[in-house]
Amino acid sequence: MERYDISIANVKGDLPEGARKEGISLAIGFFDGVHLGHQEVVRQAVALARQRGLVPAVMTFDPHPRVVLGHGSQFDTVLTPLEDKLALFAELGVEAAYVIQFEREFSEVTAERFVKTLIAPLGVKATTVGFDFAFGHRGQGNAETLKEYGDGEIEVQVVAPVFMQEEKVSSTRIRGLLEDGLISEASELLGRPYVIKGIVVHGDARGRQLGYPTANLQPEQPYVIPRSGVYAIRIGVLSETGEPENEYNGVLNVGYRPTFDAPGGALKLEAHLFDFDGDLYGRKLALSLHTFLRAEKKFESIDQLVQQISSDSARAKEILSSDSNA
Incomplete structure (x- = not known):
């Protein structure tokens, strides 16, 4: 496996011995807010782990990739800091979180290298991603390429968006509600205060x-x-x-x-x-x-x-x- 600046947070006890042998069911995303849409992605990854006898895990990034790439000042702020994310993942049944320190060098990693030199060597047997998932250099990878580069060894399930009041639940929507003082509405989309x-x-x-x-x-x-x-x-x-x-x-x-x-x-x-x-x-x-x-x-x-x-x-x-x- 190529060297990446990655840490493993054992969010719920210790990562079970032989995890790579058992295989990992991995939810992938930045998950700012860990809102109802994000929770559905993680829950489905955990459910798939239980069905397949895999270890439920999450892969996330720190800081937000767009901060490193300079794409918008709004990402200089967070709804949910990493420490709180990990605690929320644990509540959802996740046993380990792979936290990648996102740096400009990492942004140059192609989608194929991401899968073949990072995802596959971790022992990932199944991945769960959101409907708008993109990865790799310039976001050129998606759920289909994730499956392709996994050479048939990695199951990929895509989670549909969650809607409330006929509008998609998203971090951007929650930020807008907070900026307008609409706290009850923001909390409803987060699933918590x-x-x-x-x-x-x-x-x-x-x-x-x-x-x-x-x-x-x-x-x-x-x-x-x-x-x-x-x-x-x-x-x-x-x-x-x-x-x-x-x-x-x-x-x-x-x-x-x-x-x-x-x-x-x-x-x-x-x-x-x-x-x-x-x-x-x-x-x-x-x-x-x-x-x-x-x-x-x-x-x-x-x-x-x-x-x-x-x-x-x-x-x-x-x-x-x-x-x-x-």
Whole structure:
């Protein structure tokens, strides 16, 4: 096998001994968001593994190929960082993930070389790909060429797109929904709430002075940031290993704080946790966005701002409580 910058993440225990002998059922894709369409690809790869007695696995890339090739700045941000992807793959039944470090040199690999010097030597007996799958230099490979270059030794199944509201589920569609503040719709396509993780950093303590202390979150990855405004959220306080320790309801302000800060400032994510009193500096939080409450605005007085925060909090509590009791 030619040398590739590839790592194996054992996402669900250890990769079974003799995996190459047993053979691998491999789902291939970037899978940004691991949305309902991606989940169907992975599920079918896992189902095929069980039918054939193969090891269920995923092959993905890091970073997005279009970032390396300079095809569009939108891919500088992610819906789901690699660490979270691997955890989601494990939940879907995947036992190993082959993560290829995508570099410009790798982009020159032809579709035939990709199959014969990478896929086949891994012991892949079956592959599952999306309907729009393309691979190899300039995307010249597809499901048919994957089957052809596998010399009849690699089964290829193609998964049809998943539709919701008569429109295809896609990462691009989800990004657009987040940018419009349509959180519930984005979460529906993801099959789970949209989550942003980060570390709590020091701010100017303005929220505490107003009676609503906030945790200022510094995202740990270049997440897609939703529309500026106020959101009802759930906040998970994570341990050092990334496991949730406690969960709180709260509100999140995404924006530029026009009441206090001059135009052109940095975007801030400030979360207020209900029924919490403590120090979160340096802690890692997972913000699960639930509902868009309102757009960010400039208030004429501090009193008006405090009244609005009180109103936002009351509405968020009602929404989150109603949802948890549903």
